[in-house]
Amino acid sequence: MLKIGLVDDRMIDLDKLNAIISGMENVEIVFSTLSAEEAYEQIKKETIDLLIADIEMPNLSGYELADIIHSHALSIAVIFVTANSGYAVHAFELNVHDYIMKPYSKDRLTTSIERLLEKNQSAEIAGRLYLKQKNDIHIIQKKDIIFIERSGRSSTIHTKKDQLKTYLTLNELEGELRERDFIRSHRSFIINIHYVKNFSLYAKNSYTVAFEGIEAQAMITKEKVDFLQEYYF
Template structure:
């Protein structure tokens, strides 16, 4: 059973959320409110797994509410349902599960919730990579990969425990990283979206990507950011 809280200052939009979510199997709506302040008070009193929130609301915004959840390391997933696309990139900074633009079909929200439920069943990426480098073979847990970078004829796999070098190409490695968690963000990079900490504008059509725990950065094209917004957020 997944416990959900709903908040949207527009009554008609809140009723739409209720109508979709309340009829899903294995789902319980813990609260439904037009006030982000009230939602915050409810979160402090009752445990929920998922908050579905509008962004632009008076007084306390949905983004500010999600930021409080993230900064206090509260284990609540967040789905933004909004008419404003301007927060999409920033949503990565607070690890929002999804970013849905209004107006949206019922199936879009249902699919997002089902994806969260499946993700909660298996939080770790399964499997290992066998990396060849000269006469050595390194065994790397996929879940420990932050990002992969191609420089010249060499590839560096940045992991939680440090970098691993190989001559295998990104195309070869991409074929072994078919999990949804990995994205070919740029011709020279593959990133694990779960470790992304921040996007910062680098050029007109690209961003630098920062990760939890390391100083090294990757790159992502604007086209791939748009892809993430459509398919992940």
């Protein structure tokens, strides 16, 4: 099920989006609003997979919304539906899924959304980590990994529900976790930035990392904290 947020400051255009998308299978409209500011608030508290937005809107633009999504590494695809072709190059820089010019046909929009559905289905398979342990193979959703810690000869993978040990090195695991969500925070840790709750100063050049949902903590260097502040948060 693809969860979608809609924003356009013209009611006639928003109604058209709602009418087309509500007739599609495997999609759900989570919010539909005339206000980009309201869309931003919804993005912060609701889980969506796709934002369909006009670009030129009062106060906060659709381009600025997409820039927030991109700079915060949020897993939200963006489709611009706009009457202005002037942002096409910038949209490419933000890696948006599609750029649709008004007026558009129903098929033009539905084809774009169906293409995203197919892409997500492929990514779901690719978004798994396969761990061989003796006679067992454990399959972990990468998005469920909170952090990984190296201790001695093994690595411990902390997920939402449990902990799994593997003899794979952090370098090997880092190669498997090429998603932008994961960073090598310390020589002994890989963290998923989406679960980070706060950093606490531990020593002159290092911090502890607290996460949402678990008590276990990781370590991060001051250099990596500075990097996250500049490029992610």
